[in-house]
Amino acid sequence: MRQLGQLEAVVMGRLWDWARPASVREVVDDLQRSRAIAYTTVMTVLDNLHRKGLVAREKDGRAYRYTAALTREEHAAALLEDVLAQSPDRGATLLRFVGQLSADDQVRLRAALADAEAEDA
């Protein structure tokens, strides 16, 4: 299961790098340059990714061609949405080093640090 997860990351990486529809065969051929891997394994991985909504697929003759549903940047942005959301219950899921500040607070924060540094100088 863990290996499948890592393989998902590798396959997604390929689809993101290519940024065009790719068949299972193309992915297999590319992966086989660096490791031994079965066609059915890659098919299972792409099927899983499709089930999770991470890739879109379209019929091309008898096979499917796969593309990443979101770009890398879009996916990262979606991931950080949870982090940036100001929910009082977020602390149970993840802890953020420092929250978002208003422009006024940013000025105050800089001044507080500058005051402290000036005192030492």
Add this chain to the structure above:
Amino acid sequence: MLAPLSLLAFAVLAATAGPRLLLRARWVHRAPGWGVLAWQGLAGSVVVAVALLGVTLAVPLPPVAAGLSRLTGIPTTTVVAHYLTPAGPEVAALAALACLGLALRLAWLAVAAVLGTVRARRGQHDGLRLLGREHPDGYVVLDHATPLVYCLPGRHPRIVVTSAARAALTPHELAQVLDHERRHLSSRHDLALAVGGVLRRAFAPVPLLRTLLATAHEQVAVLVEMQADDAARDPRGLARALVALACGAPAAPPSGLAAGDVAALARVRRLTGGAAGWSHPRSAAVGSGTAAVLAVPVVLAAAPLIEMVLIGCRAMLA
């Protein structure tokens, strides 16, 4: 009769005076770990007082009285006589229902919170596996233009640093931030926040508890940040990192719904202000004070029982 009244009086006093005292106390920011304990003790004490208020009101009901009689060995009639209120059986039944309702609500919200947290964390872990790059210093790098550092507690703890955050910090500053995050993970601060959040929502319908539990939850959130700040070997370096990350991110809308990070300024002042002393006697005072506050509602609720036992002893001696 006396038990419910004294519990109510205690709950009102603790819920109004307690937060005022703790918000004004300077030692709370100086020893944030003890501060967390004090807030949790205060919140727990008032929650227990309100719960026991319901229970003591419900004691005259036959099933409750019979149970208590079996537990203590005191005859049912005596138990009822000591807890009887002029309010009558309707109020007793109402109190029992309210207790049961709140207990169910608490259990339901706790389960929902656990499931929600598990799901949200799994989403993060899945995304990080696809997008993140493992760094040898024990964190994951995520390519993104917003400077952010956060940690995912749990069975597979993770610290996430965006590429923009890495660019905004010197290696020394980043090391301080990582110390901060590691303290969050090792102290399981997420558990304190999760319990606080569940209690806050579960008792929101109880007027006395609504404000107290919201304040306690918010204060604990601030104090765990300060406690994690104390893990950094170079407080000044951490303060610089905090300012760099907070000011490097886009500013929040000035009057948005989110209050933003109210603690950031207090944290920077604290980190740059030099360490103030803390002593063992102070720890002992806060610890025993918290224990006392927690013991009060239990003693008040059990007072009629204690009285019964004492009367029993005197009767045997006579």
